Amino acid sequence: MPALSKVVQPVPETCSAELSAGEALQQLLATGADALLVEKQGTIVGLFGHREAVAAFDDGSRPVERYMRRPLPGRNVADSLESGADIMYREDTPLVLITEDEGPLFKKTSKTIGIVSALEVLAEIGKTTTDTASNKVFLGRRDLGLNVPVSPCQRACPIHQDIATYVDYVSQGRYLDSWLVIHETNPFPSMLGRLCNHPCETDCKRGWVQGPENAVSIKSLKRFATDYAWARRVKIDWQRAPENGKRVAIVGSGPAGMTAAQDLRLMGYTVDLYEREAKLGGLLSASIPHFRFDIDQLEWEMQMIVDMGVNVFLNKNVGKDVKLEQLFKEYDAVFLSVGMMTGRILPVPGSDLPEVISAMEFLRVRSYDIMPENFPRGGDVVVIGGGAVATDAAQTSIKSGARKVWMVSIEPADRLPAFGNELVEAREIGLTLHTGVIVNAIKADGAGHVSGVEFIRVDESKLEFDPESGKLLINTVQKLPGTEHVIPCRYAIFASGQIMDFAQDQGVPLTPRKLMEADTGGHTKLDKLFAGGDCVEGPSFIVNAIAWGHRTARSINEYLGAAIPRDAKPITVIETTDDHREADYYNREEPPILPADKRMDMTPVELPWNDEQAITAALRCFQCDTVHHVDESTCILCGACDDVCPEKALDVVVYGENRDTSSGGFVEICNTVLGEEFGGKAGKILVNYDRCTNCRICEDHCPVNCITFQRVRFRDDAMQMIPLTPVASRDRMPANAV
Amino acid sequence: MMAQNRVYELPVIVDQRSLGYISYLDILQRYVRGQLAGRAADLVRAPLPEVRPELRLSEAIRLLDESGRQLVLVTTSAGMPIGALTVRDVTRTMAPAA
Numbered sequence: 001m002p003a004l005s006k007v008v009q010p011v012p013e014t015c016s017a018e019l020s021a022g023e024a025l026q027q028l029l030a031t032g033a034d035a036l037l038v039e040k041q042g043t044i045v046g047l048f049g050h051r052e053a054v055a056a057f058d059d060g061s062r063p064v065e066r067y068m069r070r071p072l073p074g075r076n077v078a079d080s081l082e083s084g085a086d087i088m089y090r091e092d093t094p095l096v097l098i099t100e101d102e103g104p105l106f107k108k109t110s111k112t113i114g115i116v117s118a119l120e121v122l123a124e125i126g127k128t129t130t131d132t133a134s135n136k137v138f139l140g141r142r143d144l145g146l147n148v149p150v151s152p153c154q155r156a157c158p159i160h161q162d163i164a165t166y167v168d169y170v171s172q173g174r175y176l177d178s179w180l181v182i183h184e185t186n187p188f189p190s191m192l193g194r195l196c197n198h199p200c201e202t203d204c205k206r207g208w209v210q211g212p213e214n215a216v217s218i219k220s221l222k223r224f225a226t227d228y229a230w231a232r233r234v235k236i237d238w239q240r241a242p243e244n245g246k247r248v249a250i251v252g253s254g255p256a257g258m259t260a261a262q263d264l265r266l267m268g269y270t271v272d273l274y275e276r277e278a279k280l281g282g283l284l285s286a287s288i289p290h291f292r293f294d295i296d297q298l299e300w301e302m303q304m305i306v307d308m309g310v311n312v313f314l315n316k317n318v319g320k321d322v323k324l325e326q327l328f329k330e331y332d333a334v335f336l337s338v339g340m341m342t343g344r345i346l347p348v349p350g351s352d353l354p355e356v357i358s359a360m361e362f363l364r365v366r367s368y369d370i371m372p373e374n375f376p377r378g379g380d381v382v383v384i385g386g387g388a389v390a391t392d393a394a395q396t397s398i399k400s401g402a403r404k405v406w407m408v409s410i411e412p413a414d415r416l417p418a419f420g421n422e423l424v425e426a427r428e429i430g431l432t433l434h435t436g437v438i439v440n441a442i443k444a445d446g447a448g449h450v451s452g453v454e455f456i457r458v459d460e461s462k463l464e465f466d467p468e469s470g471k472l473l474i475n476t477v478q479k480l481p482g483t484e485h486v487i488p489c490r491y492a493i494f495a496s497g498q499i500m501d502f503a504q505d506q507g508v509p510l511t512p513r514k515l516m517e518a519d520t521g522g523h524t525k526l527d528k529l530f531a532g533g534d535c536v537e538g539p540s541f542i543v544n545a546i547a548w549g550h551r552t553a554r555s556i557n558e559y560l561g562a563a564i565p566r567d568a569k570p571i572t573v574i575e576t577t578d579d580h581r582e583a584d585y586y587n588r589e590e591p592p593i594l595p596a597d598k599r600m601d602m603t604p605v606e607l608p609w610n611d612e613q614a615i616t617a618a619l620r621c622f623q624c625d626t627v628h629h630v631d632e633s634t635c636i637l638c639g640a641c642d643d644v645c646p647e648k649a650l651d652v653v654v655y656g657e658n659r660d661t662s663s664g665g666f667v668e669i670c671n672t673v674l675g676e677e678f679g680g681k682a683g684k685i686l687v688n689y690d691r692c693t694n695c696r697i698c699e700d701h702c703p704v705n706c707i708t709f710q711r712v713r714f715r716d717d718a719m720q721m722i723p724l725t726p727v728a729s730r731d732r733m734p735a736n737a738v
Numbered sequence: 739m740m741a742q743n744r745v746y747e748l749p750v751i752v753d754q755r756s757l758g759y760i761s762y763l764d765i766l767q768r769y770v771r772g773q774l775a776g777r778a779a780d781l782v783r784a785p786l787p788e789v790r791p792e793l794r795l796s797e798a799i800r801l802l803d804e805s806g807r808q809l810v811l812v813t814t815s816a817g818m819p820i821g822a823l824t825v826r827d828v829t830r831t832m833a834p835a836a
Contacts, residue, residue: 050825085766118762123741558816
């Protein structure tokens with residue numbers, strides 16, 4: 001057990017009790033300390049810190065003695081850390097004087113040798129405390145007063161989709177209902193059904209135990225429901241609020257801008273959407289190659305938003321064609337969601353040659369089905385970079401007719417930033433990887449055209465990666481002289497990062513990273529101006545951009561005077577239902593893809609699921625939004641549920657009896673006192689929802705039938721602006737629709 | 739986090755809503771009792787005073803002083819946090835006048 005000597009600090013500066021509070025504050029700020037000790041007649045009589053100084057805001061001329069905290073408790077330097085923490089808590093003070101005994105036995109005196117601050121104690125506690133909180137399900141917010149668990153998938157999703165419900169609807173064959181639940185928070189399920197980074201699956205309870213129990217294929221189920229609705233050309237009839245006469249300009253029609261346009265239009269605003277490209281979609285339509293998604297489905301989803309009455313202005317580059325100042329005059333609010341659509345080309349020798357292009361520009365041009373100038377059909381291409389954009393550019397090059405394509409990166413093959421199956425798919429169609437090297441120069445032939453790219457090896461043993469993001473720490477790259485080599489090619493594509501391309505003269509506040517400065521709600525320092533998405537966060541995932549759109553729409557609505565209930569809860573219980581089922585045990589399946597020899601053009605590679613595959617995948621869901629309901633008047637605390645639970649998720653605790661409590665659960669689902677016929681016993685039932693898999697064996701074995709199950713649906717108000725349930729428009733369905 | 743940022747109270751924000759704050763006192767108490775294996779949510783004290791950004795600084799400081807807290811949260815009218823006014827911010831402001 002650590003002693004206070006481990007955290008003791010020297011005695012801070014002292015000040016006289018007669019000193020004015022203002023002068024004492026000057027001294028405090030000059031020392032940079034947390035507090036000064038106040039001295040009177042050679043004795044320490046109190047403490048004057050920042051908290052005490054605030055009280056002297058009105059009049060700093062009075063003596064410090066008037067404001068100081070007293071008395072200051074003391075502890076011996078040999079006392080334990082717990083002892084110091086205890087006295088701080090009891091005396092409500094962040095500082096304790098530390099003394100040391102001196103003098104012989106029976107004549108001992110105490111001398112002040114230092115102080116201990118609560119912050120040092122906290123730091124020490126932090127070092128020695130292991131987080132043993134087992135109930136991962138409860139790490140979210142749903143337990144704050146509601147006493148039921150949040151499904152881990154819904155909690156992990158940036159837009160908090162009601163995943164358990166839409167997965168369940170698929171398992172029941174209610175595909176259209178599933179699609180509608182998805183659309184409550186997600187305007188682009190066709191994209192996210194294929195391309196989402198799916199944090200929901202990463203946190204799926206099915207996948208918590210490694211092995212055959214992999215996560216539910218949530219992403220693919222979303223795609224399946226969307227395919228079903230698309231096949232019937234269903235559209236959503238949103239119930240819009242009446243027009244409120246206020247106008248909002250949105251700059252950029254990527255996922256953040258389109259989502260905000262949808263939300264604001266539904267709230268009754270006039271929305272004008274400015275897009276510098278000749279088509280809507282931003283990154284979705286201009287950067288992601290068409291073989292990775294269904295462009296027709298994306299256009300269908302975007303058209304649904306436009307059909308709400310959003311005014312679209314294509315080929316309008318705000319900052320150049322239209323000045324931001326002009327928008328401020330014409331609109332009540334302006335939302336910038338311009339993304340990071342410009343690729344960076346590293347300034348190495350030869351980077352200005354005509355056959356050197358950024359991956360973002362290459363993909364943008366190809367998205368219009370145009371071949372970039374100088375692209376060598378039948379020639380060799382080098383793509384510099386190891387991320388998702390590099391993989392896209394490499395695959396697109398192959399599918400555009402390049403003979404041999406190299407993807408070259410600093411990171412070793414097992415640490416490439418590209419995730420998912422993309423790299424495997426790219427290699428299957430002929431991509432060659434070259435790793436552990438950094439670009440040195442672009443080589444030209446005598447006619448001034450690219451003839452190759454020169455690389456130099458890096459010391460892979462010295463490379464370090466950010467433990468959180470997994471990204472390479474570029475300052476750990478060390479070149480190995482003498483290892484220069486050239487890969488011959490006719491075309492070089494740089495996939496080495498993106499930058500925000502928005503007119504710098506528009507007065508938009510920027511961060512040191514040259515991103516727009518805004519808080520997570522999209523507020524900037526400028527009146528009327530909001531910003532969100534990649535241009536604030538840096539390159540991120542589509543689902544994060546959609547979350548930005550929702551949040552910023554909410555901020556704009558509030559800014560323009562909408563009455564948002566002050567006591568609104570972050571998550572609202574919207575439905576309880578007895579409609580639930582037991583999960584089934586099937587292996588996880590991935591959606592099939594086209595064979596490699598059929599993937600040499602821009603046809604979407606991922607194939608759809610059939611009904612059987614989708615329902616089988618959906619039945620694997622544990623339905624973590626299911627909770628026990630125990631009839632306390634019937635329960636006899638027999639412990640049968642505890643005994644039969646295969647996951648050891650339940651504990652029946654009877655006061656006065658020594659029963660095993662091994663579940664680690666703390667969610668109380670029953671608290672009862674039995675009648676005299678049962679000896680007047682009292683007790684409770686606790687559940688660990690991290691372990692519970694909703695198998696309902698406890699329900700089956702309860703001798704008095706007091707256990708039932710309920711599902712609880714939640715809606716995140718922050719992600720769903722509209723308190724209106726969307727309804728599929730059946731009158732727009734073709735005649736053969738179901 | 740408290741030790742790293744040298745603050746005695748931390749606001750607890752969930753989805754742009756303030757739930758309250760965590761005080762160092764509660765962490766110390768839990769430590770003494772050997773009950774640290776919980777979550778921040780278990781310790782949340784409420785309410786944490788909130789002020790609008792347009793409020794006069796002197797009034798915000800008065801609220802801070804009267805509340806006895808280490809900080810007040812600066813929020814929009816719908817309670818969306820956009821910043822915080824801490825005692826150190828106030829003492830920095832006071833310094834030139836003192």
